[in-house]
């Protein structure tokens with residue numbers, strides 16, 4: 001399968017990010033807990049150097065808890081502050097406040113030594129499209145937040161969300177694009193729905209997903225769709241179509257419908273908690 005992207009968007013997004021990042025002390029990067037590696041942007045480490053860094057493993061409700069823990073450890077070992085969250089229902093959000101204080105300890109200390117007291121920590125949220133940035137900002141800021149308008153001498157044209165506990169969040173997240181040259185990365189991003197389905201071959205995508213599921217989570221397909229995993233992935237879509245009554249107008253089994261059903265079920269967490277990428281830990 002061939003995944004394509006649009007370099008024009010990438011260049012513009014990167015330029016905006018370079019500007020915005022100058023305004024903040026802290027970069028809060030969201031990744032998708034189901035594919036924490038492939039849902040990162042390759043430039044973010046360079047862009048965010050010299051800044052405090054937090055990684056949020058978002059959509060952790062859809063991923064396997066066992067691997068959430070492993071990924072958390074993996075990122076921590078690389079020097080990031082890490083929090084597992086569900087931006088949609090707010091799980092883990094409290095811990096983000098603690099992580100911010102921890103991540104910015106050095107800055108706060110430096111300020112204190114210079115006699116600067118109570119200067120808020122400025123943060124921005126970054127991540128690839130659809131990773132949950134807006135959802136996170138809404139949940140994190142909650143109703144209590146107040147938007148600060150343009151302030152003279154400070155970041156003209158930028159809106160900041162004042163959070164309690166001395167934190168200000170740039171209200172527009174930084175959108176960055178994932179790494180696209182790698183076909184496996186493309187496949188994983190397509191599976192989680194980060195690439196528009198219209199430009200993809202759904203049947204092929206569904207078949208690839210079945211292969212991964214059989215390899216990593218044996219038994220799950222049988223449990224959900226009653227199909228025998230001994231069949232080759234190519235034939236399993238038809239089996240799913242049979243068991244789920246996916247029929248075309250002519251009354252034949254509709255493989256594409258079955259693939260759509262399968263992918264929707266995965267993206268909504270109905271098949272189970274599924275991580276598709278694993279950290280290199282013992």
Ligand code: G4P
Pocket residue numbers: 058059060061062085086087088089127128129130131132133134135136
């Ligand atoms: P973005 O700004 O990074 O582009 O992402 P956005 O917040 O728009 O979120 C993309 C989708 O991911 C939304 O679903 C959102 O509800 C969902 N989402 C965000 N965080 C989580 C999470 O922690 N867990 C789960 N399960 N879903 C999450 P949508 O289908 O576009 O909208 P809706 O169906 O929620 O209305």
